[in-house]
Amino acid sequence: MNMSTSVSVWLAALVTIGLISFVFKENFYYRIVESLYVGVSAGHAIVLGWGNIRNLAIRPLGEGNVAVIIPIILGLMLFTRYFEKWHRVSRIPTGFLMGLGAGLSMRGIVGSQIIEQIKACYVSLNSINNILIVVGTFAVLSYFFFTVEHDGFVGKSATLGRWFMMLCFGAAYGSTVTGRISLFVGRLQFLLGDWLGILQ
Template sequence: MNISTNIGVWIGAIAALGIYSVLIKDNPFYRLVEHIFVGASAGIAIVTGVQTFKSQAWSPLTSGQWALIFPMLLGVLLYARYVPQYSYLNRLPLSLMMGAGAGVAMRGAVESQIVGQLTATMVKLTTLDAWIIFLGTLLSLSYFFLTYRLEGGAAWAPRLGRYFMMAAFGAAFGNTVMGRVSAAIGRFQFIFLEWLGL
């Protein structure tokens, strides 16, 4: 056993043990580590935000891009929520963010999720696998056909689509489990090898 003398490794290992201690039951050690993590993460986010502000807004503004004063003023209006009689003013920057965000999301959805996926589906159906992917896509899409209920002979399509989706969800679940398990193994390796030096 060759225990690490690095203070950082000690802090990291104690923090990991604090998080895992919740597996026994909720306890003060876990809650303390959790709060420290939230504090550090929020601090890191703020530091990153300030650097982004400097590079995206402050430097261009001081070098002559005066129009950037408007988004800054709009940004300040977000804080109007703390002044009850003017709180409605925070809707102005929020509406810009939501409108632009909706536009970006819309074009992203059209490009990658609809056109991209349809293009990848419409290939030459020369193999059994290509047929399964093609039919799986059509059948699982039929499950979301909500204009009216598919009945009688057509009712099998959404049912088969549901089976395809369940297979996909099962695969996603299995993948997630293994991803988390490998993360846990990584942490245990850190504790046993890097910290305790076993």
């Protein structure tokens, strides 16, 4: 057994144990650790955000790039939401970010998420798997046709679509379980290995 002497490993072990203790009962130790980690995470976001502002706005401004004044003003306008009288001004930079995000995703979604995915359905129907892929995709899409009454052929197709989605959700649930188990294995490897030095 070779126990760690590192400060950050000890701190991490105490945080880990504190948070795990919540599973058995909510307690003071857990709540302190939780507050500590939320505060540190929020501080980290500020530090990294400032890094971007410094590199992309302040330094270029110092080098004579006056155009960056515009995004700096837009960025500062975000904070008007904390002032009763001026809070509506913050909607301009919010609109800018939303419009930019919408434009970027729209131009990408049509190609990558709609056309490419439909193209991938153009498979020869010479195997059961290929038939299932095509039928399943269209059955799921028919489930979301809420403008059409779900009876007759559409109703049957929508039911089939729901079954396909159940298989999807099952696979997603199974994968999520695997993920959470992996994470807990990671935490135990840290506690038993990095901290206590029991694992080799």
